[in-house]
C-alpha cells in the first residue's frame with residue numbers, strides 16, 4: 001500500500017510501537033483501517049480508486065485477505081492488534097461483496113461519485129436536454145400547419161416506439177399531446193388510455209419491487225409506504241396490496257393489514273396469495289372463523305400455501 | 321525448531337462409508353496407512369458377541385452375522401433431531417436400533433446394553449484413525465482438521481466437533497469436504513480459475529464452486545443434499561431384488577430377515593461397483609432365507625446389467641444435476657465459465673454419473689485426483705496451515721462460506737435472514753427490529769438456520785430473551801440484533817436495546833445433541849477408562865518382571881537340581897515339569913494374557929521353592945503337585 005493511502009492520518013507512535021508479530025506495513029494498515037472503519041468507503045477499504053472494476057476489487061480483496069485474514073495470523077502474538085483485526089475482516093468482506101458484483105458495484109459507484117464526477121454526469125444530461133429543445137424550436141419555426149402535421153406524425157411514431165419499448169408514461173404523454181393537437185384522432189385517444197393503464201401498472205410494479213428491496217433491507221415502515229403507493233397508483237395490483245398487508249401485519253398494524261388484504265382480494269378474485277394474506281390478517285385480528293373460511297378458499301386456489309395451512313392449524317410463537 | 325520437533329497434525333475425512341486420515345510430511349500431503357495396511361477405514365462400529373468393541377474393516381466383516389449390533393452410516397444421523405423426517409426414514413431401513421436421547425431431542429444408538437450418542441459412535445472411528453496416526457508417527461497426535469459435507473448445518477458441525485473431542489482430539493477446524501478436495505487438487509500448482517467440485521460419496525452429495533487465484537481458495541457458493549449418496553443407489557438395487565424375489569417366491573419378503581437383508585445390501589453394493597467396469601454382473605446368494613415350514617432354503621440368482629442399474633437410479637443422478645444447476649445460479653457462474661470440474665467420492669466412478677457431469681459442463685471432468693483420498697489430503701494441508709501458519713510451504717488461504725441462511729424468527733412465524741447463505745466468513749451483520757406490542761418489555765430472539773421463509777421449517781440453533789426494555793408504544797423501542805460468525809464458523813448473536821444499551825448474547829453451541837454436562841461425563845469416562853488401562857498395564861509389567869526373575873532363578877538352579885536328583889526317576893520329572901511351567905508363563909507373557917499368567921504364577925513360585933530346597937540338599941516331598 002502506498003504512503004498516499006495514509007495521507008492526513010496520524011499514527012500514534014505508542015500504538016505503532018506495540019510489540020507484535022506483524023510487519024510495519026501490517027500494523028499501519030490495521031491501525032488505519034480500524035480507526036476509520038466507520039467512515040471509509042468500500043473503495044478505500046480495499047485501497048482501490050473510485051469506480052475500479054470488479055476484477056480489481058476482487059484482486060485487492062485477496063491481497064488484503066492474505067495479509068489480514070485471522071487464519072493467516074493464527075498463533076501469532078498480536079497484542080491489541082488482535083481485537084482490531086476481528087473488526088476489520090468482516091468489513092473487508094462486505095466491501096468485496098458489493099464491489100465484486102457488477103450490479104451492486106455500479107449502483108455503489110453512482111452513490112459514491114465525487115461532486116466533480118456527479119457534475120460530469122449532470123452536464124451530459126443537460127446537453128441532451130438542450131439538443132431536444134433545439135429540435136423542437138426548429139420545427140416550430142416552420143409553417144404552422146405543416147408543422148402541426150409533421151409534429152403529429154413525429155409524436156405518433158415516437159409514442160408507438162415508446163409503446164414497443166415499454167416506456168408507458170412516455171407513450172401516454174405523447175398520445176395525449178396528439179389528442180390535444182388533433183382531437184378527432186380516435187386511435188390516439190384509445191392508445192393514450194391503454195398506455196396510461198400500462199404506465200400505472202408498470203409504475204406500481206416498480207414501486208412494488210422497490211418495496212420488496214426495502215423490506216429485505218429491514219426498513220419495514222418505508223416498505224409499507226412504497227407498497228401502499230403502488231396500490232394507490234394501480235388499484236388493480238393485487239401483488240402490491242398483498243405485500244402491503246404482509247408488512248403491515250409484521251408491523252402490528254392490523255387494520256391496515258386487513259384493509260390491504262381486502263383490496264388485494266378485490267383486485268385479484270382468483271389470486272391465492274391475496275386470499276392467504278386476508279386469512280392471515282383476519283387471524284391476526286382474532287377473527288378466526290372468517291380467517292378459516294378465507295384460508296380454505298386460498299387453499300382451493302393453491303393447495304400448497306403454507307401460510308394458509310398454518311391459519312387452519314395452530315400458529316407458532318410470536319416475536320416477543 | 322525443525323519440522324521433526326513439531327507435534328504432527330492430521331486431517332481426517334470422516335465419511336459415511338469410509339474414513340481416511342492424512343498428514344503433511346516434508347511439505348507433501350499423504351495418506352496414513354492403518355496398522356493393518358489399509359488406506360480406507362470403513363466407518364463401521366460394532367459390539368461383538370463377546371462384548372468386544374470393533375471398529376473398521378473387522379467390524380464391517382462381521383456385520384452379516386451381527387447386524388443389530390453393527391453401526392454403519394452413523395454420519396446420516398449425526399446432529400439430527402429425534403422425530404425429524406430424516407431420522408424416521410433412516411430408522412426404517414437401518415438394522416440397528418435407534419432410541420431418543422434423555423431430553424428427547426437427539427438420536428441415540430443402541431449397542432448391547434448401552435445407548436450411545438451419535439458423536440460417541442463417530443468418536444470411535446476417529447479414535448481408530450488417531451491411533452493409526454500415532455502408530456505411524458510413533459508419538460502422540462492430538463490436533464486435527466475434520467471434514468464435513470458443505471451442506472451440513474450448524475448442529476451437524478457441532479456434533480462432529482464433539483465427536484473429535486470425545487476421541488481426544490483438538491479439532492483445529494471443521495472444513496467442508498469439497499473445499500478440502502479443491503485445496504488438495506490445487507496444491508503446489510499455480511492456478512487462476514473457477515473450479516467446481518462434485519462430491520458424491522456414500523451418503524451425501526456436495527458441490528462447491530471456487531474461484532482460485534493468488535493461492536486464495538475463495539468459495540463462491542456451496543450446495544448439496546445430505547441425504548443423497550451411494551447408499552441410496554444400493555437401496556434401489558435392493559428394492560429391485562426384494563420385489564423380484566417376492567414375485568418369484570410366493571410373496572416372501574426378504575426385508576423381514578435381518579441377516580438376509582445385510583447380505584443383500586453387501587451384494588447390491590458389490591454389483592453396483594462391478595457395473596462401473598463391466599456391462600453386466602450376476603448376484604448370487606445361496607441359502608438366502610429358509611423356505612418356511614420345513615421346505616428347503618431359497619437361493620437368489622439374478623443378472624443385473626449396467627443399463628438396468630442406470631434405469632433404477634437415473635432420477636438420483638438427475639437430482640445431483642439439479643443441485644448443480646441451482647448452485648451455479650447462486651454463484652452467478654455459467655457452466656462454460658468453469659475452468660475445471662473435479663470428481664470426488666467413490667460414486668463418481670459410476671459411468672452414468674461421469675456422463676451426466678460431462679454433458680452438463682460440456683467438458684471432460686479432471687482426472688488425476690484420487691476420489692476417495694483427496695478430501696483427507698486437503699484436510700491435512702489445512703491442518704498444517706492452521707497449526708503452523710508461518711511454516712507453511714505454500715501460502716494458502718481458504719475462504720469458505722456459510723451454507724445456509726442465518727436469521728431470526730419474526731412476527732407471524734416468519735424467518736428473517738440476517739446473514740444470507742454463501743457469505744464469506746468471518747462476517748458480521750446487524751439489523752434493527754422494533755417491538756410489536758404496546759409496553760412490551762422483553763423480546764425473544766430465536767436464532768434459526770435454513771432456506772424457508774417459514775420459521776418452523778428451519779433449524780432452531782438457540783434462543784434467548786432480551787428483557788428490561790423501556791415500556792413504550794409498539795414500534796418505538798428499537799432492538800439491534802447483531803450476528804457474528806468467526807473464522808471457525810462459531811455463530812455469536814447479541815441483541816441490544818438502542819435506547820438503554822441493555823444487552824444479551826449467546827454463542828450458539830447447544831445443538832450437537834449432547835449437553836455440555838453429558839459431554840463432560842463422557843470425557844471423564846474416557847479418562848477413567850484410559851487410567852484403568854494404564855493401571856492394568858503397569859500391573860502387568862510388574863508381574864512380568866517378577867515372573868521373569870523367578871524363571872531366571874529356576875533356570876539357574878536346574879543344573880544343581882539335576883545333579884541332586886541324578887539317580888532318582890523323580891528328578892527328571894521335576895525338571896520337565898518346571899520347563900513346562902516356564903513355557904506356559906512365557907506364552908502368557910507374550911500374549912499379554914493376564915488370566916493365564918495368574919493361573920501359572922503360583923506353580924512357578926512353588927517350583928522355585930522346591931528347587932531351592934533340592935539344591936540345598938533337602939529331600940523332595942512325595943509329590944510336588
Ligand SMILES: Nc1ncnc2c1ncn2[C@@H]1O[C@H](COP(=O)(O)OP(=O)(O)OP(=O)(O)O)[C@@H](O)[C@H]1O
Pocket residue numbers: 334335336337338339395497520521522523524525549550551589592593594596664665666667668669670691692
Ligand atoms: N467403482 C465404483 N463404482 C460405483 N460406486 C462406487 C465405486 N467404488 C466405490 N463406490 C461407492 O462409493 C461410495 C463410497 O464413497 P466414499 O468413500 O467417497 O464415501 P464417503 O466419503 O464414505 O461418504 P460421504 O462423503 O458421503 O460421507 C459407496 O457407496 C461405494 O459403494
Ligand SMILES: [Mg+2]
Pocket residue numbers: 333335336497521522665695
Ligand atoms: Mg466423502
